[in-house]
Amino acid sequence: MRRVVTDILLWAPLSVLVGFSWTGHRAYPLWLLLLGLAAWAGAVAVSRRAPVVPLLVVVGLCALDGNYSFGLPLVSYLLGRRMASIWPAAASFSGLALVGTPVVLAQYDFISWATQVGALIYAGLFPWLLGRYRRQQRELLAAGWEQAEQLEREQRILAREVRLRERARIAEDMHDSLGHELSLLALRAGALELTAGLDEQTRAVAGQLRAGAAAATGQLREVVDVLRDDPPAEAPVPPAGESVAELVRRAGAAGMPVELHREEPSEPLPALVDRAVHRVVQEALTNANKHAPGAATTVRLGSDDGGTVLVSVVNARPATGPGSGATTGATTGAMTGIGTKTGTATRTASGIGRGGRGGRGLVGLRERVRLAGGTLHAGERDGGFEVVARLPSRAGRTGPPSPEPTSAVDRRRLVHREARRGLVGAAMVLTTLAVTLGGTALGYYLYATSSSVLSPAAYAGLEVGQNWTVVAPLLPSREALEPPDPDPLPKPAGAQCRYYRSHGDVLQPRFDVYRICAADGRLVAKDVLTSS
Incomplete structure (x- = not known):
């Protein structure tokens, strides 16, 4: 309207x-x-x-x-x-x-x-x-x-990103450290439960301890799922100080059949790369405990000729059947309930990277390896599972940097x-x-101007009484642009008059105007209007 x-x-x-x-x-x-x-x-x-x-x-x-x-x-x-x-x-x-x-x-x-x-x-x-x-x-x-x-809007988004980043960092730390410790705790409790010579009361307490560790693991996973709405956007916290050898030794002491084959690096690894190596081994051992209990696991650390750090964790097919032994049975009984809320067995798995609610472990692991500039592969191998990471000997991102979004200042500029x-x-x-x-x-x-010039010689050659057919070819093709207004001379009766310049020099403002008048096909008057 x-x-x-x-x-x-x-x-x-x-x-x-x-x-x-x-x-x-x-x-x-x-x-x-x-x-x-x-x-x-x-x-x-x-x-x-x-x-x-x-x-x-x-x-x-x-x-x-x-x-x-x-x-x-x-x-x-x-x-x-x-x-x-x-x-x-x-x-x-x-x-x-x-x-x-x-x-x-x-x-x-x-x-x-x-x-x-x-x-x-x-x-x-x-x-x-x-x-x-x-x-x-x-x-x-x-x-x-x-x-x-x-x-x-950017301030609100920045505040939200800070909150999400902090939540992701907390979730990452809980998943890395607390989840691993709970897994080993359940493994030890399962081994204790099946140890010969225990009375029924001690065995029941060990079973409750195993079930409690399994339930705590499930609750921890739920908390991590709540906290980790988005994958982490920044590098994780600095290395915790525990070496890969100590991590493998603790897993073996808890009853896990694991071996470490390591080639000592020629120079210390950067903190981000070292932390990523530790994280790969930790996550792989945790998943092997949960999804392939009793399976032999091999951890290999080394480097190639180009200086790329190679990390592989491979578990064999899980040991099953009557020949698996007491330790395997204890481990199996202890681990089949981990990842559930009640500690009861819900499924069995056969690989390091299988299972897990939402696959958060491998997703976070890939992100951490990517931040260190490396790549991660996880998949089945000969009935078991393997996790292989390749990391540069120097930390850094790969690929071109992401373009920065246009800011309000750039928009205004x-x-x-x-x-x-x-x-x-x-x-x-x-x-x-x-x-x-x-x-x-x-x-x-x-x-x-140049087309309206009648030269003084041509003007002098005109005679009153001449036939107009003789006069017309001698006149310029155009009249002067500025004819005198009003005409100071009387116009002959019945005559039509034309006005021409005496010269075409536009830089010379003074010029004479020639008036030529015709009537009945003859030249009846010619006059000079002098410029004042």
Whole structure:
């Protein structure tokens, strides 16, 4: 509704002015008046979608009624205000100048053409330039508010990321350290429960301890799932100080059949790489305890010729059947319940990376290895499972860095740059059109001046009474642009007079004007109007 009212207020004043002036002279029919007002209404109706249309319509209607020219500043201003690109306006103004110049010069004199050129520049180009300036001011203001709002959003996002990062770090630490310790605790309790020579009360207490460790493990997994809504986005905490050898020794002391084959590195590993190696072995041993109890596990640490650190943890097919022995049975009984809330057996698994609620362990492990610049492979192998990590001897990310998102400051700087470019472009359009029109006017003036020169010798050779057919070929092709107004000499009765310059030097303002008058096919008068 607001736009409709605005369009009516735009259409009505010019229509009233044109209609009121038409009642005074009635220079053209009423139907042409109504047609012109209808065309103006249609141009206003589409002015928001096509701002160039009102400009072209108003200029075209000026040929019908000069009062439409009062609408030129307004439509030019709205063109600059509503259109983002300068090229449609530049093409429109240039087209009007190129098409209008020969039309006006063919029907009117040079003074009329120069007047209309001035009107196009001052009533068209300058209001358009003002509209461009207002549009860019509005864009800069909007960019400022957008920057403020984006800064607020970024502050909220940053606070949320800090909270999520802290939750992920806590979850990672709980999963790495506490989960591993609970797994070993359940393993020891299971071995104790099946030790020969224990009384029933001690055996029951050991069973309760095993079941409690299994239940605690399940509850810990639920807490980790709650905390780890998103994968960690940063590197983990620094190394804990426990070596891989100590980690394997503790697992073996708890009853796990595990062996370590290690090649000592030539130089100490960076902290991030060392922590990632420790984390790979820890997670793989924990999963082997849970999903392949009693299976022989081999841990290998080494490096290749290129300096890449190789870590592999491989467990064989789980030992089953009557020949598995007491330790295997104890381990199996102890571990089949880990990962459940009650400690009862829900499933059996045969690989390091199998099972696990949501696979959080391997997901976190891959992320940690990636942060150290390495790669991780986990999959089945000969009925068992293997985890293989390749890490660089020097920590660092691989691949090109992620592009930074565009900030509000960059956005505002971009808007300022576009505003400057827009003003420069608008000024160039104005300058180009002014130079083009000025050059055209100067060229036309020089051409018209040189074509209207009647030399003193040619003037002296003319005689009153000569036949016009003899005189006409001796005269210039054009008359002088500035004939004397009014003519100081009386005009012969029934004669038509022409005026010519005495020379074509435009740098010399003083020149004589030759008046040649003809009537009834003969030269009836020739006079010299001396320049004062």
